Amino acid sequence: MTSPSSWSDLPVEILLLIFDFAKDPIDILRCGAVCKSWLPTALQVYRRFFPLCFIQPEKDIDDNLVFFNILNKETRKIHLPEAMGKCISCSCNGWLLIVDDFGFPCGMHLLNIFSRTQILLPPSSSLPISFPDPHDKFRLIHFQCKLLLSGCPTVSDCMILLLLAHGSHDESPCAIAFCKPGDESWAWFLCKTPDWKISDAILNNGSIYASRKFPPAVISVKEDETIPVPEPILTHNIDGAFLVNSLNGHLLLVCYRREDPDGKLFDVFEFVISTEECNEVNDLDGCTLFMSPNGNHLAKTGNFETSFKGNCIYFFRHSEGDYLIYDMETRHSEIVPSRGLPGDGSSLILWVNPDV
Numbered sequence: 602m603t604s605p606s607s608w609s610d611l612p613v614e615i616l617l618l619i620f621d622f623a624k625d626p627i628d629i630l631r632c633g634a635v636c637k638s639w640l641p642t643a644l645q646v647y648r649r650f651f652p653l654c655f656i657q658p659e660k661d662i663d664d665n666l667v668f669f670n671i672l673n674k675e676t677r678k679i680h681l682p683e684a685m686g687k688c689i690s691c692s693c694n695g696w697l698l699i700v701d702d703f704g705f706p707c708g709m710h711l712l713n714i715f716s717r718t719q720i721l722l723p724p725s726s727s728l729p730i731s732f733p734d735p736h737d738k739f740r741l742i743h744f745q746c747k748l749l750l751s752g753c754p755t756v757s758d759c760m761i762l763l764l765l766a767h768g769s770h771d772e773s774p775c776a777i778a779f780c781k782p783g784d785e786s787w788a789w790f791l792c793k794t795p796d797w798k799i800s801d802a803i804l805n806n807g808s809i810y811a812s813r814k815f816p817p818a819v820i821s822v823k824e825d826e827t828i829p830v831p832e833p834i835l836t837h838n839i840d841g842a843f844l845v846n847s848l849n850g851h852l853l854l855v856c857y858r859r860e861d862p863d864g865k866l867f868d869v870f871e872f873v874i875s876t877e878e879c880n881e882v883n884d885l886d887g888c889t890l891f892m893s894p895n896g897n898h899l900a901k902t903g904n905f906e907t908s909f910k911g912n913c914i915y916f917f918r919h920s921e922g923d924y925l926i927y928d929m930e931t932r933h934s935e936i937v938p939s940r941g942l943p944g945d946g947s948s949l950i951l952w953v954n955p956d957v
Contacts, residue, residue: 609638616642627668627679627715630695634716654893654917654952655692655714666714683712683719692896693748698763700725711754711761720754720782727786728765729776749804754782762809763787764802775799777809777822792822803844805852805874812842817856819844819872831879833870837861845897847871848888853899855892857916864932866925867914884912884929893917896952 611619616639623629626647633643654669665678690698695715701708711720751760759782766775778789792799792811802811802822809822810830817839818832833854841857852872859866871882889909891898893916902911909915914927926935 609636611639613642617646620646630715634713655689655697679714681712681714681717683717690746691748693750696720696748696750696754698746698748718755722761723780723784723786728763728778729787729789729791747802749802749809751804751807757782762804764799764811765789766799775811777802792820800842801844803846803852805846806850808874810844810852812844812854814839814842817842817854819852819854821874830872830874831877833868833879833881835868839868843892843897845890845892845899848886848899848901853882855890855897855914864934866927866932866934867929869929885914887911890914891952893952898952 620629620632620643623632623646629643629647633640633647655666666681666684667676667678669676684697684699688700690700692698695713697712697714699710699712701710707725709722709725711722712718746766747764749762749764751762753759754761761780761782763778764775765778775792776789777792778787780787798813798815799811800814802809804810810819811822812819815838816832817835819830821830833856835856837858839856839858841855843855843857845853845855847853852874854870854872856868856870857866869882869885870879872879885899887902888899889902889911890913891900892914902909910928912929914925914929916925916927917923918925921936923936923938926937927933
């Protein structure tokens, strides 16, 4: 008598047939989370629907999260009771940074949108932050923060990093806080850049890099020093300086401005860290770049069974309540109003990238 087959041993062909019945990309990824061997197939099917984005509500969320699909401009809700009554500060690779309440100090943890796995983090009391008004209950939520992960936080040696930056009115230096799963407190160091206002940060080959807007530049951040990276030369002010990892392992600095007489709304520079070279690029090697002020994702256009065009940038603009489609080759821009997106700039738009 033959032993029954394990569900984990289902062939890819059968899994594809099963996942094709699921019309909802979130359901596809949750199916993939059931079994580790299913996840690669689930991600393959999910890429037909990418990109989805999560809309951070203006108030405390209930037990549903709102997602937006830029292809059909539709919003939908998914049931996530673990986030009820909490606030979402930022996200990385499908993991949400959850703040348990609006006070300070407060509890913090990571929540995976798809598997609903939770990772407890050290409390905010060990973070190197202070506020002029100790009674401002929104102070931690409005603190500029970016989550960086060296891998999957369910693995014990994953490094969890937070870039902490005060608003433009504050002269305090930025800080990098870090921990591993299971740590009871945050370790941290200050970025020794008194003349910098950090705009973005990223992990590249195990190192931390940060960008600024005025003037646009990149630095390599280390615990005991900040090392300038060769600066690109721009003759105009910009409205955003974002960092993206290229598919060949290099670092891209993407500079954005709202208006330009020649229609060039983006300048993209490639940094080759090993040789300290910095060059402006006029295309994305056929890739598509999905951007928002809270996260970016560069992807091969061939990964999608959709109409996304290569060498184009899809950029959510919070304050305008729309997204911008920019063709780097023609400099043509298309502004698309996003039904369901708030227009007052108070909400976060987070790309959903579950590949880690």
